[in-house]
Amino acid sequence: MRAHNLALVLDTVATSADPPSRASVAAATGLTRATVSALVDDLIAGGLLTELDPPPRTGAGRPAAGLALTSAGPAGLGCEINVDYLAACVVDLTGTVRQHLVEHADQRPAAAAAALAALGRLAARARLAAEADGLVMAGAALAVPGLVSAGTVLDAPNLGWRDVDASALLRGVPELADLPVVVDNEANLAALGELRVPGAEQTFLYVSGEIGIGAGLVIDGELYRGVRGWSGEIGHVTIYPDGRPCRCGATGCLEQYAGQEALAAGEPRAAAALGIALSAAVNLLDVPVVVLGGAYATYFDRLRDGIEAELRRRVLTAGLAPVTLRAARLGTNAAVRGAADAVVREVRDDPAAWLRRVG
Amino acid sequence: MRAHNLALVLDTVATSADPPSRASVAAATGLTRATVSALVDDLIAGGLLTELDPPPRTGAGRPAAGLALTSAGPAGLGCEINVDYLAACVVDLTGTVRQHLVEHADQRPAAAAAALAALGRLAARARLAAEADGLVMAGAALAVPGLVSAGTVLDAPNLGWRDVDASALLRGVPELADLPVVVDNEANLAALGELRVPGAEQTFLYVSGEIGIGAGLVIDGELYRGVRGWSGEIGHVTIYPDGRPCRCGATGCLEQYAGQEALAAGEPRAAAALGIALSAAVNLLDVPVVVLGGAYATYFDRLRDGIEAELRRRVLTAGLAPVTLRAARLGTNAAVRGAADAVVREVRDDPAAWLRRVG
Incomplete structure (x- = not known):
């Protein structure tokens, strides 16, 4: 009580x-x-x-x-590893970002241990700066572009990771050893980050465009994770059944036409491919809003018309109610923000647990 | 209380x-x-x-x-109109089917009013036979292959219906005028029918293969309807972006390759097309079980290998946990059974309302 x-x-x-x-x-x-x-x-x-x-x-x-x-109380440490960058941020109890560090570098050549040690050092810098500001770290959350189960990254094909105990490796950095670390899919955390922005819709599909592409489905203010926590793998929806081979072993996956590498190479079918995959998602799920984040937030103006043309044509209910398409309000930072927010949210939802920890 | x-x-x-x-x-x-x-x-x-x-x-x-x-108390009247048949059934409070009538005929040439009058006459026959057996009709539910909102069929492209007040037309048959009639999508009702079969999984995607193709998503024993009730339109997931024109106005929709007409014509890509669409659904939703109903229950043995090959190849998590594919236990009758079950379920969930009606 x-x-x-x-x-x-x-x-x-x-x-x-x-x-x-x-x-x-x-x-x-x-x-x-x-x-x-x-x-x-x-x-x-x-x-x-x-x-x-x-x-x-x-x-x-x-x-x-x-x-x-308080703006000087418990705070959340968000960490993100993606194929081409590392990021860390600290969010205080009011939801304000107090630290935000990004390091751009291709993570694929590095082994998981080395990449997570580098991320740990970046996160430690953010943590120390925030603590000098009077904040107390309540915990950390790590966003990864892959399938996660109980703290372990089962498969992150674009990083080349399999069965990586990401939580333990991140906490291998001495400055983080005392923190509880949860690991989650980056699109899931990014969707939660967008949900926390004041004025956000309560039901939407968040799509994160990086080297890989993931999605987070928010229904009535709750993240739908699927039975095993593996929902939202929109990057592996088939666009061209006999198309390009994908790192996952299939052919014609969305990632091959609308991933960040295809976008950077000026792939002419990127917007159409994304529009086809989003139409499939809307036809299956009846979500009224699609939010584009990650690199898609940056490329939004270039992609918008092409995507909307496919949605109008391929969503069965488009004539009854058009799909709203918008860029993520948190831009490319949604996942790392969402990670830090998730930690803060836990303190806000159960302050008694926090008081026991500090009491 | x-x-x-x-x-x-x-x-x-x-x-x-x-x-x-x-x-x-x-x-x-x-x-x-x-x-x-x-x-x-x-x-x-x-x-x-x-x-x-x-x-x-x-x-x-x-x-x-x-x-x-009791097997002589309130019962539910299930009605179904599909492109090539009409069906009616009566289910008693114990879940036993007491009447079941089917009329095979192409409904497309008939106007909605004529088709629903014919269905009403079939349903009236089922009702009268059940009442002669001591049952009392608690209500009726009508399964239609289309988008439904508040009793109206907004769009049923394979029947050529738009904005049809199906509830009023069915109740135009004098023998049904006193019954409350709810209208729902056939795949949704079929999914609920399968859910009521003893031993059914609590989370699965039900896919109904008729002239059109629809799906019902059951998560933790509850039907997920989407924000407007329009989820599950798997028949309009794109398989070949530049493929055959579909009645919906798009091109390359699943229905054009794996609908009942394509199956009957021996379409060689049917199983692959279905496997590609199901892989998209599993990648997005993380559902461990797919149940094939409607005509797919009949064609199951012919389709199975081809579908499973695509699921193994295209579902990102197939290596971690294979997708279970099975035929609907209710075969081609799932929708009309599910409709009657839905009425019975309402009485079982709120017997006080029933007692007020008869008291």
Whole structure:
């Protein structure tokens, strides 16, 4: 009950338009003022809430101090490895990005251990800078372009990884050894990142265009992961059955026509191929919105018309309700942002667990 | 509370291995014997439960009578119109099919009103025969091969229907005028029908092969309908981007290579085309089981090897966990069975509403 009420109070403060007083938190939650005050004191002591200076007295009585999420409390460390870059970022409890580091380099020649050690060093730099700023790392999340199960990367064909214990390798960097690390597919984390942007739709297909192409499906504000967590492999939807061989062993996969390498090489069929795959997804799933992220956010203007032409032609319901196509609001940073957000979200959803850790 | 407890008692009886006594229903539900007895009396009076003859006395005391769902109570009327047949069936509260009528005829030349009047007459025959058998029709559900919204068929390209008020037209037959009629996509209802077969998986993609091809996605025992109820349009997934023109206006749709007309004409690419579309669905959705129904249940042995070869080659995770492919246990009757089941399920889920109707 206390755990539930702590989360309720924290969420009420987080979603208030203006910093609320303890009295207005009590009114909004239906809890007594005494209960709210005790919970707020615990949340302040645990570094989750802060009391803002009261405004100057303008009438009788003591003006109430407003409550807000702290910008100096627990934070999430997001890490991302992709085929051609490493990234790390730190997001605080309010959702603000406090550190963001990117290193561009082809990761394919490196072994998984070396690549993850390099990412660990980058993440450690972000962590140390954030801690110098008063933040406390609650955990880390790692975004990888591949199939993940229980912290292990089962298969990341574009990196050439198989059965890589990515969590352990990342934590091999001494500065990260104390942090819990969760590993997830990059498109899934990116979709969650986009979902957290204020004003985001609650149901959409997020498509991440990198060297590989992945998708994250958000339905009613929840990520649909599939039975084994392997949903969203849109990069391996067949576009031309007898087409180019793909690294996965099949032929004619979307990745071969609309992956970042094909885009950079000016592949004329890129937009059409993407439009065909998205039409398949919309026909199967009935999602009204498609969000293009990763490199697609950069190439959006170039791709848009070609994709929309295919959607109009190939989505059975396009005449009843056109599909909305837009670029990711987080641009190419959605996955690493989503990773850090996922850590923060866990603290926000279960502040009692955080208080036990620091108490 | 009473509505909840009525449903709880009914479900406890329905899912017991042997006909339970009132005392064992009380034990299983945690309700008092007096409460259970009152609820059971109401369910018997409403024609939902029946008390079986007690077994002969073998010792001291009165042997307890066993409770069971009645086979003479409320029943569901399932109706189906497809491009080349009409079907009607009646399912009783125990899930047993009590009537099943099929009329084979090409429905495309007929206007929607004429086709639905013919279906209504077929359904009326099934209803009257079932009522002569002591059943009471709780409602009807109509399966159609098209996009449905609020009882209206927005678009059924293979029938040539647009904006057809199918519910009103079916109820235009005098013998059905008093029945509530819900309208749903045939693949959705067929997927629900398969889900109700004892031993069915809880997560699967059901694919219905008729003149058109539709799919119903069941996740954790629930049908995923999509945002507008238009999910599962696998028949319009593109197989050959520059291929044959489809009735929907696009080119190279699955229906053109693996629809029933292509199968009957011996189309050599049917199995491969179906395998390519199913691979796209599994790559996007991570479903471990694909169930082939409609005409595909009939052609299953002929199609299986070709489909499985594509799944092995094109599903990214096939090496980690092969996709299970099987024929629908309800064969070609899944949709009309699922329609009747859906009506029965509603009575079983909310017996209080039924008791108000008959009380």
